[in-house]
Amino acid sequence: MSDTTLLIDGNKLIRDAFYAIPDFTDADGNHIGGIYGAFYKIKELLSGADGQTFKITFDSETGSFSKDVLWQIGKVKELIEKGAVIKAGEETDITDDVKSFVENTLLSFSPSGEVKETPKFKHSLVVTSDLNEVEDIFKRASESERVSYYFAIDKKDGAFLSKKALGLSVCFDETTAYYIPVVNFITADYLGKKLSELSKVSSLVTFDIKESFCFYIPFEIENRENGYEDDDKLSSSPRCFDVLIGAYLNNPLKNDYEIHDISKEYLGIPLQKKSDVFGKTALSEVDENILSDYMGKAAFICYASSPLILKKLSKSGMEKLFYNIEMPLSYILFAMEKEGIIAKKDALKEYGDKLGVRIAELEKTIYEAAGCEFNINSPKQLGEILFEKLGLPAEKKTKSGYSTAADVLEKLAPDHKVVADVLEYRGLAKLKSTYADGLAAFIESDGRIHTSFNQTITATGRISSTEPNLQNIPMRTELGRLIRKVFVPKDSCVFADADYSQIELRILAHMSEDQGLISAYHEGDDIHRITASKVFHVPFEEVTPLQRRNAKAVNFGIVYGMSNYGLSQDLSISVSEAKEYMAKYFDTYPGVRTYQDRVIQEAKNKGYSETLFGRRRPIPELKAGNFMMRQFGERVAMNAPIQGTAADIMKIAMINVFFALKKKSLKSRLILQIHDELVIETYQDEEDLVKDILVKEMERAADLSVPLEVDCHTGSDWYEAK
DNA sequence: GGCTAATGCAA
DNA sequence: TATTGCATTAGCC
Numbered sequence: 001m002s003d004t005t006l007l008i009d010g011n012k013l014i015r016d017a018f019y020a021i022p023d024f025t026d027a028d029g030n031h032i033g034g035i036y037g038a039f040y041k042i043k044e045l046l047s048g049a050d051g052q053t054f055k056i057t058f059d060s061e062t063g064s065f066s067k068d069v070l071w072q073i074g075k076v077k078e079l080i081e082k083g084a085v086i087k088a089g090e091e092t093d094i095t096d097d098v099k100s101f102v103e104n105t106l107l108s109f110s111p112s113g114e115v116k117e118t119p120k121f122k123h124s125l126v127v128t129s130d131l132n133e134v135e136d137i138f139k140r141a142s143e144s145e146r147v148s149y150y151f152a153i154d155k156k157d158g159a160f161l162s163k164k165a166l167g168l169s170v171c172f173d174e175t176t177a178y179y180i181p182v183v184n185f186i187t188a189d190y191l192g193k194k195l196s197e198l199s200k201v202s203s204l205v206t207f208d209i210k211e212s213f214c215f216y217i218p219f220e221i222e223n224r225e226n227g228y229e230d231d232d233k234l235s236s237s238p239r240c241f242d243v244l245i246g247a248y249l250n251n252p253l254k255n256d257y258e259i260h261d262i263s264k265e266y267l268g269i270p271l272q273k274k275s276d277v278f279g280k281t282a283l284s285e286v287d288e289n290i291l292s293d294y295m296g297k298a299a300f301i302c303y304a305s306s307p308l309i310l311k312k313l314s315k316s317g318m319e320k321l322f323y324n325i326e327m328p329l330s331y332i333l334f335a336m337e338k339e340g341i342i343a344k345k346d347a348l349k350e351y352g353d354k355l356g357v358r359i360a361e362l363e364k365t366i367y368e369a370a371g372c373e374f375n376i377n378s379p380k381q382l383g384e385i386l387f388e389k390l391g392l393p394a395e396k397k398t399k400s401g402y403s404t405a406a407d408v409l410e411k412l413a414p415d416h417k418v419v420a421d422v423l424e425y426r427g428l429a430k431l432k433s434t435y436a437d438g439l440a441a442f443i444e445s446d447g448r449i450h451t452s453f454n455q456t457i458t459a460t461g462r463i464s465s466t467e468p469n470l471q472n473i474p475m476r477t478e479l480g481r482l483i484r485k486v487f488v489p490k491d492s493c494v495f496a497d498a499d500y501s502q503i504e505l506r507i508l509a510h511m512s513e514d515q516g517l518i519s520a521y522h523e524g525d526d527i528h529r530i531t532a533s534k535v536f537h538v539p540f541e542e543v544t545p546l547q548r549r550n551a552k553a554v555n556f557g558i559v560y561g562m563s564n565y566g567l568s569q570d571l572s573i574s575v576s577e578a579k580e581y582m583a584k585y586f587d588t589y590p591g592v593r594t595y596q597d598r599v600i601q602e603a604k605n606k607g608y609s610e611t612l613f614g615r616r617r618p619i620p621e622l623k624a625g626n627f628m629m630r631q632f633g634e635r636v637a638m639n640a641p642i643q644g645t646a647a648d649i650m651k652i653a654m655i656n657v658f659f660a661l662k663k664k665s666l667k668s669r670l671i672l673q674i675h676d677e678l679v680i681e682t683y684q685d686e687e688d689l690v691k692d693i694l695v696k697e698m699e700r701a702a703d704l705s706v707p708l709e710v711d712c713h714t715g716s717d718w719y720e721a722k
Numbered sequence: 723g724g725c726t727a728a729t730g731c732a733a
Numbered sequence: 734t735a736t737t738g739c740a741t742t743a744g745c746c
Contacts, residue, residue: 378743379728398728405729430730434740460737462733469739472732480731504733504736560735569734631734639736643733647737675733675737 005091006045006054014038014076015069018270024109025118031270033118034072035079036109043102046094053091056080068270079105119268123171125296127179127288129186137170137178138194144172146241147198148205148302151212152295154284158467160337160450165191165215166283169295171303172202177296181288192216202238205306207259207298209242209327210455213334221331225663227656227697228328232320243302245326246309248456249318253618257456259298266305271297317614321648325613326455329651332658332670333453333463339669339681340448341470343439347486352436355428362425369418376425379404392416427477435474435483442468453673460640461615461647463673471674475722484719489681493668495721496687498694498712499677502527503646504559510704511612511641514591521706528552534588535581554585558592559642561635596638603637611644612702613652649702650676656697664689679718687714 017037024033046054058077080086083101092098128134141147148171156162165188167181182188192215198204199218206212218240247257247265254261260271277294278286313319367373370389374381383402387394392412397403406423413420442449449468457464465471473487474480489495505527509517520530532543532551543551553570560566568578586593600622603609608618617640621633650673657678658670668690672679678698682690691712698710715721 375743377729377741380743400727403728426729430741433742434731438740458737462737464738466739469732472730472739474731475733476731499733557735560737562735565734567735575734628734635735643736646733677733 004052006049006052006094008042008045008054008056009060010038010056010058010076010088011060011073013041014073017041018069018072030071031068031118032072032075032109034069035075036106038072038076039102039106039109043099043106046099046102049094051094053093055089055091056086057089059089118270121269121297121300123175123177123296123300125177125179125292127181127292129181129183131185134180134186134194137180138198141170141172142198142201144202145238146205146303146306147172147202148299148306149195149212150206150295150298150302151215152283152291153211154282156282159444160340161444161446163214164188164284167291167295168195169292169299171296171299174300174304177300177303179292179295179299181292188215196222199238199240203241204238205241205243205302207242207262207302208244209240210330210334210337213331214338217331221328224328225659227659228652228701229324230320232323239323240327241306241310242327242330243305243309244456245330246306246313246322249322249326249615250309250312250316251618252456252459252461252616253620259301262305262309263297263301266308267301269301271301316616318616321614325648325651325655328655330455332654333455335658336670336672337450337453339671340444340446340450341671341679341681342447342488342490343443343449344486344488345440345443345447348436348440348443351482351486352432352440355432355436359425359428359432362421362428366418366421366425369421376422377429382422386412386419386422390416390418392419427479431474431480431483435480439468439483439486458647459617459636460644461611461617461651462643462675463647463651470672473718481719484722485717487718488716492685493681493683494687494714494716495718496668496680496682496690496694496712496714497677497718497721498680498691498698498710499674499722500646500650500698501525501709501711502555503649503676503708504642505555506704506706506708507612507642507645507649508559508592508595509706511645512589512591512595513705514589514595516589517592518705525709528555531555531585531588535584550581554581558585559639561596561638563631599641600634600637603633609637609640609644611641611648613645613648615644615648617644645702646676649708650678650698653698653701654678656701657693660693660697661690664693666690677722679721682714 014034018031018034024036026032058073077088080088083105085097085101086092150169152166154164154166165182167179168191169177169179171177180186180191182191195204195216196219199220204218220239243262244257247262258274260273263269263271277290283291313322363376366376370385374385376382380401382404386392386404387402394402395408397408406426409419409423413423439449444450449470451468451470452466454464454466474483506521509521516534520527523530528551529540529543529548532547533540535551536547538547550571553567557567557570564575564579564582567581568575571578599609603619604622608616610616619633619636621629621636624630624633654670654673661668666686666689668680668682668686670678671681678694680690680694691714695710695712699708702708713721
């Protein structure tokens, strides 16, 4: 019997159909090409299999299927169930009933009425590694105003130093994409040189340009010496264009933009996700045809989408933000990643071992107090031990059980030694796993850590840092802060560390135009003390430490759009006291309240908030039905312009500093950015010049109604320099 | 192995 | 019931 049974793998059938035929969407915009294609294929199969039985199954691996495909698989299952003449997973006779069910289902998806065909790739692909042909491709490309390219890059374990180019795709009109594998005479070096030349005469477009800077430097960067300029005079000359950065500025809320997202959003063309095409295979192991096909499509997408992305940027007034800040910054971030920072492996190990000893002691003590061994790192187990076995007073807080968060345990610690021990254990375990052991794993063959600075992640415009995150190295506790001693400059160098003094509050002063706040910044540098003096009506000299601390908390809270409750938690006071502080604050600085009301109203009207430099953050929460969501939206509306403007200013400062170093032909290099702080690995004989550049360029990055102030220190490690 | 929740580090 | 992030561990599927 089995040799006459027609076996159909439903999952594969639908996925293949999804990518094989022109896609259709229904009235709701759902992709249904896979459903249509699958039924079409079934119809074909059945018509040639009279007298046999058939069996359709849906049990093959679906883990790597895209959401669109999975959704369609679900729909097909639903349709089959509804039809009731085919049972999935069971042998079925090919009857007229079955045939007409398939036929009718197919007809219901016919591309008429509410069903419309979506756009598709039109280009043809040319693959060549022939030197003459490649030369010809670049020659013809150089006659085009706009040329897109995309590198196939292999990276071992994400290590920065292991990056290798496998090939390059190029596209300069909508008819053809080229893929040039790296073989023989076509080296990564050669391709880089061709791109460098090309960048003099054509605007180069790609996706995630930071990844390609290790193969070439665009002419506009190579040739540049001046810092940030607030103009658009360069619009007629060739400029690089990163579709990823453009798409991010247009929608900074989207999590990870990938090429298929750009394709879908701007061209309407569905493309398989990179991970669906290549899985976990290293790119160097991938089938050449599959690779070149994907690469060609990537170049085509960059070429075709860039004008649309630019148009949207212009419409939103973000063209200058894009060309004058984000694009040059991208190169600077690359240069910082490439430079990296030395981390002393032995010192890290020693530090970790020391922690390990104390951790083991604490473990023992805690097990004794608990009367049994358990996993202290598991909040579930810890909660059960503390609040059930030992019967401590519990605040049931989390979805899954007791909260064992630090603020809960801190209240119990004075009365219960075991809780104090748990807190100490937690602190040390954190330092060991995340920092001592965690950082050591990222030290590469040059003894340095090369973090990734991500430019297209945050909703507000900040940079983020990953693998490892060098923007959250401990600072507040002495033990944690000691980690910074393992970060050291190379021979003949020191670190210069410069940070803005309260940049966000100064931006608030500027944007709110509150005269009290503005004059406070002209009066002196201890803004918290000044605020305390004004809020509590006491002479500046008589402000108590408590008053200053409270004023500081309010100053910080205001930037986040804080509530009475939030302040009360932060200061461990009652909500009514917190309310009083807030009221006094707003009496002192009435412009701040007016400003907050204004930005909330504007965000409600426009649907987004905006920085001084035109960066937008959409706030859909403001239209939510849920009160809490709307409240959140209001806090975001108050915070985003401030945090975002601070990010803009820092980016401008980085461009100023980078090109000032270059103009003066200094050897010192920017290596870290921590939101309001820059670190330069500084040659000793350049120390004074570098400090001067840092302070001057950061302070002149924006012209506000209050001065921007920068503190700068040097030291022989990061601990000392900060 | 992929995903989420809880936790805690930074500005 | 404070803004923006990222990494780790457990624990579940």
